[in-house]
Amino acid sequence: MSEQNKEYTEAELAEMSRDEKMRLGLALDDVELVEYQEQWPVKGTRAERRAERNVAGWFVLSGLSALAFIAVFVFWPWDYVPPSDERGYFIYSLYNPLVGFFFGLAILAVGIGVVQYQKKFIPHEVAVQQRHDGHGSDEVDRQTATAILADAGEKSGIARRSMIKRTAGFGVGAFGLGAGVMAIGGLVRNPWATTGPESLQHTGWLSETGEKTYLRRDTGNKHEVSLLRPEDIDAGGFETVYPFRESMRGTEELETSLRKGDAPVMLIRLRPGSKPVKRKGQEDFNYGDYYAYSKICTHVGCPTSLFEQQTGRLLCPCHQSQFDVVNTYAKPVFGPATRALPQLPITVDEDGYFVAKGDFIEPVGPAYWERNA
Numbered sequence: 469m470s471e472q473n474k475e476y477t478e479a480e481l482a483e484m485s486r487d488e489k490m491r492l493g494l495a496l497d498d499v500e501l502v503e504y505q506e507q508w509p510v511k512g513t514r515a516e517r518r519a520e521r522n523v524a525g526w527f528v529l530s531g532l533s534a535l536a537f538i539a540v541f542v543f544w545p546w547d548y549v550p551p552s553d554e555r556g557y558f559i560y561s562l563y564n565p566l567v568g569f570f571f572g573l574a575i576l577a578v579g580i581g582v583v584q585y586q587k588k589f590i591p592h593e594v595a596v597q598q599r600h601d602g603h604g605s606d607e608v609d610r611q612t613a614t615a616i617l618a619d620a621g622e623k624s625g626i627a628r629r630s631m632i633k634r635t636a637g638f639g640v641g642a643f644g645l646g647a648g649v650m651a652i653g654g655l656v657r658n659p660w661a662t663t664g665p666e667s668l669q670h671t672g673w674l675s676e677t678g679e680k681t682y683l684r685r686d687t688g689n690k691h692e693v694s695l696l697r698p699e700d701i702d703a704g705g706f707e708t709v710y711p712f713r714e715s716m717r718g719t720e721e722l723e724t725s726l727r728k729g730d731a732p733v734m735l736i737r738l739r740p741g742s743k744p745v746k747r748k749g750q751e752d753f754n755y756g757d758y759y760a761y762s763k764i765c766t767h768v769g770c771p772t773s774l775f776e777q778q779t780g781r782l783l784c785p786c787h788q789s790q791f792d793v794v795n796t797y798a799k800p801v802f803g804p805a806t807r808a809l810p811q812l813p814i815t816v817d818e819d820g821y822f823v824a825k826g827d828f829i830e831p832v833g834p835a836y837w838e839r840n841a
């Protein structure tokens with residue numbers, strides 16, 4: 469009876485050595501070893517030790533990079549510093565590049581270490597397996613598979629390469645720690661605990677000094693200030709507007725306020741007779757038929773720059789989300805967006821110009837992990 473067809477008893481299996489079980493496992497699987505070549509037939513040569521140091525070096529580099537990543541992630545000053553403070557801004561602007569660099573280097577180095585180990589220490593082996601239906605009992609399969617795995621582990625030489633084991637543990641462990649710090653780090657600070665200019669929810673519509681914030685249209689000339697009055701927009705019309713304060717005149721902010729990603733607002737004049745359902749707590753955010761909504765789509769942040777007068781919907785061209793401003797407070801009624809567009813509270817001042825009554829009361833842009841309105 470061939471090895472494949474024989475029924476092995478537990479006693480017979482117990483008597484077999486690991487090598488015999490491994491050979492039996494290969495025979496049961498119809499595997500033939502065509503070529504087998506040890507990488508280091510003579511153990512302990514200088515070349516082998518050099519190869520070991522090379523692999524260990526990559527793991528050490530990975531571990532050090534992961535530790536540097538953790539140090540930067542936790543301790544580097546990441547609070548926003550305006551460009552007017554050149555040194556502070558330079559240090560602040562290094563935060564993201566450094567985090568990315570060290571995290572990327574940690575992954576790269578551990579990857580190169582594993583590849584180098586495979587190339588330098590795993591024996592070259594060519595095996596051919598025939599199609600077969602499978603043989604043997606569960607117990608035979610279990611024991612022969614265990615023997616094959618143990619044999620592969622031994623031939624890989626990892627057991628006797630303590631330097632590589634230690635450095636790989638350091639590299640992979642530090643990298644795992646870094647990944648854990650990164651996952652938990654973002655949850656440590658409550659973004660709602662801070663209000664004001666440095667908070668996550670603040671946009672260019674926030675007036676830090678209480679100065680009046682006008683609604684300004686973009687004429688294409690960044691130095692021109694064109695403010696809006698109610699009569700400037702026809703019924704059913706709209707205009708994209710940006711924040712403007714008198715203190716911006718003659719400063720760089722006059723131009724940068726037109727480029728701030730969270731600033732654009734769609735000022736819409738609904739047709740007379742429209743009676744949208746107002747959002748609870750925002751009943752006085754509109755001025756008559758004039759409603760102002762963030763232009764940043766709550767799906768992934770494209771500009772919702774199309775207003776369809778007949779249906780009263782704001783359309784986002786990116787993934788076709790539609791927000792109903794005639795019947796509701798810009799709630800999404802079609803497409804992937806799930807949140808209403810934030811509404812900017814507006815009124816008209818004593819000179820007849822539109823002004824913002826304050827900042828948005830919720831974050832603008834893509835769906836946010838926590839909203840309070």
Ligand code: FES
Pocket residue numbers: 765766767768769770784785786787788789803804805
């Ligand atoms: S970004 Fe607007 S629908 Fe996707």
